Amino acid sequence: MKIDKSKQLFAKAQTVIPGGVNSPVRACKSVGCDPIFVAKAAGSKVYDVDGNEFVDFVCSWGPMIMGHNPAPVKEAILAALENGTSYGAPAPLEIDLAELVIDALPSVEKVRFVSSGTEATMSAIRLARGYTGKKVVVKFNGCYHGHADSFLVQAGSGVVTLGIPGSPGVPEDIVKNTLSIPYNDVDILEKTLRDESLDISCVIIEAVAGNMGVVPPAEGFLQKLRDLTEELGIVLIFDEVITGFRLGYSGAQGRFGIKPDLTCLGKIIGGGLPVGAYGGKKEIMDNIAPDGPVYQAGTLSGNPLAMAAGVATLTALKEPGFYDRLEEKAATFAQELENIAAKYQPNTTLNRVGSMMTTFFTDGPVTDFDSAMKADTEKYGMHFREMLSQGIWLAPSQFEAAFISAAHTQEDLQKALEKTEWSFKKMAK
Ligand code: HOZ
Numbered sequence: 399m400k401i402d403k404s405k406q407l408f409a410k411a412q413t414v415i416p417g418g419v420n421s422p423v424r425a426c427k428s429v430g431c432d433p434i435f436v437a438k439a440a441g442s443k444v445y446d447v448d449g450n451e452f453v454d455f456v457c458s459w460g461p462m463i464m465g466h467n468p469a470p471v472k473e474a475i476l477a478a479l480e481n482g483t484s485y486g487a488p489a490p491l492e493i494d495l496a497e498l499v500i501d502a503l504p505s506v507e508k509v510r511f512v513s514s515g516t517e518a519t520m521s522a523i524r525l526a527r528g529y530t531g532k533k534v535v536v537k538f539n540g541c542y543h544g545h546a547d548s549f550l551v552q553a554g555s556g557v558v559t560l561g562i563p564g565s566p567g568v569p570e571d572i573v574k575n576t577l578s579i580p581y582n583d584v585d586i587l588e589k590t591l592r593d594e595s596l597d598i599s600c601v602i603i604e605a606v607a608g609n610m611g612v613v614p615p616a617e618g619f620l621q622k623l624r625d626l627t628e629e630l631g632i633v634l635i636f637d638e639v640i641t642g643f644r645l646g647y648s649g650a651q652g653r654f655g656i657k658p659d660l661t662c663l664g665k666i667i668g669g670g671l672p673v674g675a676y677g678g679k680k681e682i683m684d685n686i687a688p689d690g691p692v693y694q695a696g697t698l699s700g701n702p703l704a705m706a707a708g709v710a711t712l713t714a715l716k717e718p719g720f721y722d723r724l725e726e727k728a729a730t731f732a733q734e735l736e737n738i739a740a741k742y743q744p745n746t747t748l749n750r751v752g753s754m755m756t757t758f759f760t761d762g763p764v765t766d767f768d769s770a771m772k773a774d775t776e777k778y779g780m781h782f783r784e785m786l787s788q789g790i791w792l793a794p795s796q797f798e799a800a801f802i803s804a805a806h807t808q809e810d811l812q813k814a815l816e817k818t819e820w821s822f823k824k825m826a827k
Pocket of ligand 1: 458459609
């Protein structure tokens with residue numbers, strides 16, 4: 399595969415952009431190669447600047463659930479574009495998107511739009527602290543909630559990919575108010591939440607973890623978390639930036655039948671444009687300025703192009719059977735992957751929930767951060783490079799998810815399976 403133009407662009411990018419990338423995992427450091435520069439994307443494919451074609455399982459890290467540039471979203475963006483790109487004033491589409499979100503998620507009575515998932519989670523914990531008058535945020539090891547200071551403790555995604563223990567620039571004084579505990583450990587959870595000396599305002603969780611690779615909640619874990627937080631007056635925040643409108647039209651909360659107090663959204667609700675949102679109980683949301691004293695604002699919040707893309711996306715996702723078809727496609731694909739792994743790489747564990755999955759290079763089970771960290775990242779890197787050379791685009795880190803979209807055809811999935819078999823076989827030698 400020729401990648402001369404990507405190589406040239408990466409060299410140039412490194413002179414003007416830190417690491418040559420605008421988000422660290424993209425630099426492909428942990429998988430031992432240089433990044434590919436993208437020229438365009440359409441449907442299930444990404445095309446690089448050298449003219450190579452890849453079947454895309456990154457899907458822009460989750461948003462592209464209908465594939466790249468689907469017609470209804472493209473048309474909605476073009477129509478919105480005719481009316482200008484930003485107003486810094488309210489516009490009708492914001493209400494439309496808010497209504498779609500509220501209709502989809504029974505736990506959400508009011509929603510505020512921001513411009514990224516990080517903004518959503520950071521605003522949600524501020525709101526929880528303002529509402530409860532308490533300081534401490536409880537999170538789970540290996541969960542990643544964006545890059546705001548409070549969350550860079552035992553975090554997943556790029557933080558674990560690059561082996562960053564905590565980030566310089568994040569003051570001790572801030573992270574001392576973040577408590578990170580093991581995912582799926584009911585005993586530690588209960589002990590922590592019942593400790594009144596801790597001054598806990600909220601618990602934030604990826605209801606299905608996607609940033610230490612995919613790790614599902616253990617049976618009953620989310621219900622226990624809901625029961626405890628309810629009993630103790632602690633705000634429960636579901637970070638559904640990845641899972642929202644991914645694991646079903648009502649996200650992880652619909653799938654597991656849990657109603658959090660606050661929900662953070664992003665990715666899919668922007669249809670590929672930069673959007674985040676946080677929403678929940680009216681009683682809590684009414685504390686946000688201008689109705690209440692908790693401050694949060696944004697020049698591009700509710701941006702008209704992003705709202706148009708979001709409305710078109712959520713409307714399209716309402717199509718009857720959409721999620722059933724996606725689930726079936728992902729389940730069959732995952733089963734075939736497992737069959738191939740059983741033959742050539744038996745020391746792997748595939749975790750899947752709906753259309754998100756991770757093959758961990760460890761014999762598992764992978765149920766939390768510690769077990770995810772047992773994965774052989776060298777092997778993942780090798781597999782990543784083999785797959786890339788064969789036209790299959792996987793996440794450039796063991797600790798991320800692979801996403802299936804509605805645009806993936808049987809031919810795409812068959813190709814991915816054949817190439818996986820080829821790579822696993824080669825690695826087994
Ligand atoms: N942290 C993001 C995935 N969980 C990566 C975002 C990006 O590089 O675009």
